[in-house]
Amino acid sequence: MNATKLQEKNELKARISGYCSEKGLSKADLAVKAKVSEATLSAIENERWEKISDSMVKKLQSFLKSETAGNIYDTADFTAVVSLCDTARKYKLMIGLVGDTGTGKTTSLTAYSRRKNTYRLTFEKSMNPKQFFASLLSEMGIEPVGNINTMVNKAANGLNCKEEPLLVIDEAGKITHPVLLYLHDLREKTKGNCGIVLAGMPYFRDNLKKNAQRGKEGYSEFLRRINLWHTLGGLSASEARFVARSNGITEPEELRELSQKRRFGDLMNEIYLKRILNGQMEY
Template sequence: MTKLTQQNGLDKESIRSAINKYCENRNISQNELATQAGISSASISKMINGNHSDIRDGLWRKVWVVVSDGVDILINTRDHNAITKACKKARDYKLMIGITGETGMGKTTSLKVMSRKPNTYFVSFDKTMRAKQFFGMILREMGIAFEGSIHDMVNTIANELNTQDHPLLMIDESGKLTHNIILYLHVLRDKTNKNAGIILAGMPYFKNNLIKFSNKQKEGYAEFLRRINLWNEMQGLTSQEAQFICEQNGITDKETVKELSRKKRFGDLVNEILLYKEIDD
């Protein structure tokens, strides 16, 4: 496993390789990656071209957190392992499983790791999206160029999933899904429940709102809620996991490790580690 830090410093060649692979797999530009990492596009260009003697280690670390999807420091946490098991269960038994957790818990990172597997599709809902944009995004993720009505889009997605071997569709930010999209997802689920697994990940209010609207007998919510076979609730980092992550990233000062070990959210811990290393540099 490539680590963020090595005994002799950052493994910059691995990061350069990961940058190219990340941009290629997601069909994004260097400028877009720079925006995601919060650094300048000029710095990304220097990293790729090998002309990076003046690039501070802190900038390399920011890029690594993005292009590695946090895999190296997340891989052994109980939440990541629980999500991995949930995805496997959904895929193997054609289930629809809900995953809830506060922001920064590592849901998105874990799902992106799973998206590297064959016949696995990851999309993240944006509350500004209309239904046609959302299902169009799923089609693009599946590599399908298609124009038509929402009804035809849903049918095309279902038909493709039903031709594949153990496919898995993962939808992040599910708590923001609109009523209209939930009704269409209900249809998609019914059309694929004998061949595909679905993961719905969101904040804790995702499950709470489904229950609330179901109790209020809002159209489609009770039926959709019943189709979610299992729920997984993320628990956050243990102090031992946080300590291990600190040590893996070269933080050995006992007081600093003790303070950072109180972090329950993976994202908060990563940000604190980056800040610590930025100051240390």
């Protein structure tokens, strides 16, 4: 094995152990969550690198990447997300967080979710209830087996025996009707112990309201159980300017233009393009 590969593997070992201690995870929890075997994790811990293939290294690197938010700016929106999550956890509330695309929901929630007993999952449009709960159980380090009722109960029991757990569901606007009904059950079974944050685009809230008004099964009950809503405001001009400056933009005209961006994602994209055009990017 060459020196670079060895360094890469040692870094992986350090990052795994840092991640586990930050989140309070055992090796068994991580194995279920990252979908690898415990033997693999032991081999890494004991530096038995001959047992670890390059594709396994890649798999674990990409797992860690999905759990890492990168360089975070402490914007008003980011601070609001942290405070909402803390509130949901402490008072066992169910909170709805809405924001336009690119306002930083996923980034902020990913950063927040490095905390202990915080379980974050992203709703995918193709998920049926069983797949949704399987994904939640894996996230919690519990083998995702059994029928849907077993899974809901396992998730509820798991959440009820943790200290101040928080469940974070991203892309909540995509949650389908059947999943919503099971999520309602989960909330009922865990509301004395667990907070929930549901994050989505503004249509998440609008559609819940619309379906509730139409009298569609379960929607008005679910909507009523959301204790609090928060809408992200986007970047202020001075925040956008600060981010642009710290990314190497110095031209006053460019700074003025960038300071008008309200969505973090748009700002980063513009900065990226300008840096390419100004020849500041390394290839």
